[in-house]
Amino acid sequence: MGISFDNSFQRLPPLLFERVEPTPLKNPKLMALSPACLRDMGWSEDGIDANELVEWLNGTRHWPGEQRISTRYAGHQFGVWAGQLGDGRAISLGEFLHQGRRFEIQTKGSGLTPFSRMGDGKAVIRSSVREFLCSEAMAALGIPTTRALALINGEDEVERESVERSALVARVFPSNLRFGHFEYCFHFDHPAELKELEAYTRTLFFPEAATTEEMLEEIVRRTADLIAAWQSVGFAHGVMNTDNMSILGLTIDYGPFGFLENTRLDHICNHSDHRGRYSFGKQPNIALWNLERLLVCFTPFVDRDRLLGLLGQFAPRFTDSWLRRMSDKLGLSHQGEKDADLITDLIGLMHENEWDFTFFFRSLCSYETGKPESLEAFWRRQPKDEAFDPWLRRYDERLIRDGMDPGERRKRQRKVNPKYVLRNHIAQDVIEAVEKDDDRQLRRWLNVLLSPDEEHPEFDSFAGPTPPARRNLMVSCSS
Ligand code: AMP
Ligand code: MG
Numbered sequence: 001m002g003i004s005f006d007n008s009f010q011r012l013p014p015l016l017f018e019r020v021e022p023t024p025l026k027n028p029k030l031m032a033l034s035p036a037c038l039r040d041m042g043w044s045e046d047g048i049d050a051n052e053l054v055e056w057l058n059g060t061r062h063w064p065g066e067q068r069i070s071t072r073y074a075g076h077q078f079g080v081w082a083g084q085l086g087d088g089r090a091i092s093l094g095e096f097l098h099q100g101r102r103f104e105i106q107t108k109g110s111g112l113t114p115f116s117r118m119g120d121g122k123a124v125i126r127s128s129v130r131e132f133l134c135s136e137a138m139a140a141l142g143i144p145t146t147r148a149l150a151l152i153n154g155e156d157e158v159e160r161e162s163v164e165r166s167a168l169v170a171r172v173f174p175s176n177l178r179f180g181h182f183e184y185c186f187h188f189d190h191p192a193e194l195k196e197l198e199a200y201t202r203t204l205f206f207p208e209a210a211t212t213e214e215m216l217e218e219i220v221r222r223t224a225d226l227i228a229a230w231q232s233v234g235f236a237h238g239v240m241n242t243d244n245m246s247i248l249g250l251t252i253d254y255g256p257f258g259f260l261e262n263t264r265l266d267h268i269c270n271h272s273d274h275r276g277r278y279s280f281g282k283q284p285n286i287a288l289w290n291l292e293r294l295l296v297c298f299t300p301f302v303d304r305d306r307l308l309g310l311l312g313q314f315a316p317r318f319t320d321s322w323l324r325r326m327s328d329k330l331g332l333s334h335q336g337e338k339d340a341d342l343i344t345d346l347i348g349l350m351h352e353n354e355w356d357f358t359f360f361f362r363s364l365c366s367y368e369t370g371k372p373e374s375l376e377a378f379w380r381r382q383p384k385d386e387a388f389d390p391w392l393r394r395y396d397e398r399l400i401r402d403g404m405d406p407g408e409r410r411k412r413q414r415k416v417n418p419k420y421v422l423r424n425h426i427a428q429d430v431i432e433a434v435e436k437d438d439d440r441q442l443r444r445w446l447n448v449l450l451s452p453d454e455e456h457p458e459f460d461s462f463a464g465p466t467p468p469a470r471r472n473l474m475v476s477c478s479s
Contacts, residue, residue: 005065005094008102009176012200013193016181017069022059022091023111023121025154025166030054031439034136036450037147037172042098054152056093057107057170066094070113073180074187075243076293078277081187085180085243086115089123092176102174102204105149109168122158127479128167129431129442130422131254135171137422137449138251143229144222145251147172153437160478165435173250175205179294180243186297194297205248212301216310220291222249224314227287228321232329233421234260234357236280238270238475242293256475259421261466262354265347269475288314328416329361330395331409332402342394353385356465361417365410369399381464418452419463425470426462 009017030050038045055061059068070087087106091113095104108131109123128151135148154166185194202215209215226249230237237244238256246252258269265281273279278286291314295307319340326343327335350360363378372392399409426445433441448456 003063003065003094003096005063005067005096006102007065007067007095008200008204009069009071009092009095009104010067013190013196015072015190015193016184016197017071018114020068020070020091020113022068022107024058024060025109025152025156025168027155028054028058028168029153029437031151031153031167031434031437032132032442032446033150034132034148034446034450036136036139037149040147041103041149041172053150057105057150057152057168059091059107059110063094067092070115071176071181072115072184073178073243074184075178075180075241076183076290077241077243078273079289082241082243084115084184084188085117087113087176088116088119089113089121090171090176103172104175106171106173106176107168108171109166120158122156122166123168123479124158124160124164125153125167125435126164126431127255128169129434130257130427130475131169131171133427133430133442133445133449134254134257134422135251136446137452138235140450140452141229141233141418141421143233143235143251144226144249146246151434151442153434167434173246173252174248177201177205177247178243178252179245179247179290181247182294182297183242186300191300194300198298198301201247212298213306213310216295216298216302216307217313219247219249219294220310220314221317223287223291224284224317225249225321226251227284228318228325230283231280231322232325233418234263234280235421236260236267236269236278237283238273238278240278240283240286240290242290245287245290245294255479258424258475260357261423261471263347263350263357263360264354265351271475284315284318287318325416329413330364330398331404331413332398333404334402336398336401339398342391342398345391345394349385349388349391352387353383355382358418358421359464362414362419362463365413365417367395369396369406415453419455420448420452420459422449423462423466424473424475425466428470428473 056063069092072086074084075082090106090108091110092104092106095102112121132148132151135145138145139147149170149172152168156166157163158166185197198212202209206215206218209218236258244253256270260267267280268276323340327339366374368374430441430445448459
């Protein structure tokens with residue numbers, strides 16, 4: 001492969017990264033490539049030699065111009081300063097430009113790095129399948145995210161609660177920069193490096209920002225928009241530590257995430273999160289807390305009051321962005337005065353009745369104004385609530401006032417109310433197959449999740465509420 005690499009991270013002060021050697025997986029097997037990710041990068045499935053790609057990702061082949069580095073960052077984990085962290089099992093193989101966009105390829109599960117701390121630098125199949133599928137699913141939902149190019153199985157034994165098999169995900173993003181890179185420079189007292197990092201970030205990734213303050217304003221906006229997007233599809237990240245917050249406003253580091261099944265705003269998807277710090281409903285506040293940790297690092301450059309002003313922009317931006325997404329989901333062509341009440345009351349009803357988040361909104365795409373019976377298919381599978389009738393009448397009024405053609409409305413609604421999300425029990429089925437080196441389910445689900453708004457009738461049984469016995473499978477941080 002002739003790639004013209006442009007490894008910009010290496011232009012940063014050496015403090016911020018270390019050169020490393022990957023530990024190749026034993027007998028690597030390519031389980032899947034994402035055609036959507038390839039296309040974005042300007043590659044095609046026919047145009048690449050898959051064996052060569054696997055060898056390169058696995059560290060047994062060199063490509064001219066590549067790099068092998070892990071980066072140094074710090075962070076606050078579960079609200080507490082955690083000191084130095086860094087890419088403990090991820091290695092960046094290089095960056096290149098395509099159509100003016102920057103793509104960095106990083107493998108996760110490539111073995112020990114100087115930042116592995118107590119870990120082994122490895123990744124198991126379970127967590128790798130989840131990251132691979134969810135990255136591509138989120139991209140298809142139009143949610144900013146790191147991408148996943150490939151999933152590779154290995155045959156090494158990896159010790160977790162039990163012995164599991166190794167795997168590797170190749171991630172793709174414009175940059176790995178996290179809040180934690182800035183926290184490292186600031187809290188370990190490296191002002192010169194902090195300054196260089198700021199200039200690098202602004203020049204390469206926020207070229208439209210003339211000042212540090214403008215860049216931070218954009219980071220606040222993107223973070224608010226990201227969380228609004230999460231809340232609109234019922235996505236709970238699970239580990240919103242500051243080292244898992246992307247400076248570019250991408251969803252990053254898929255661990256014990258989950259999509260709301262039976263809607264509970266206090267839903268906790270990470271079973272190590274005993275106090276529910278990262279429960280679904282707290283995500284906006286946590287994002288703001290994390291932004292505060294980031295903005296502290298800029299006190300040498302920007303006046304404190306102005307930084308506080310930037311933080312003050314988060315809540316209104318989040319609310320606007322969330323209301324816009326939610327009113328799209330309801331099929332409204334513009335935002336009306338009382339829409340915020342209509343939307344929050346609906347979420348309240350969903351929470352009270354624990355309706356399946358995805359199934360509810362998808363069912364609403366078939367609603368016909370003034371005809372409650374058009375929701376019959378929903379009530380066959382979910383508990384009815386009398387309090388929903390008055391809500392539905394308010395919705396009717398609002399739809400009539402809106403005046404959009406009903407066929408057009410339903411078409412638009414289907415675009416923003418996916419039929420399929422990566423429910424944990426779906427991931428579980430795929431994982432069990434991939435652990436036997438069977439890639440068929442993985443490829444099928446990748447295909448479904450890449451067009452989640454389409455019908456895919458053969459997968460219908462996964463579009464409705466998750467059967468109670470398979471609901472809210474707990475997922476741990478262990479990965
Ligand atoms: P996470 O909560 O997954 O974002 O991980 C927090 C920190 O632990 C990051 O610095 C990771 O690179 C590191 N880490 C997680 N798992 C491993 C592992 N198996 N080996 C080495 N480092 C790890
Ligand atoms: Mg992390």
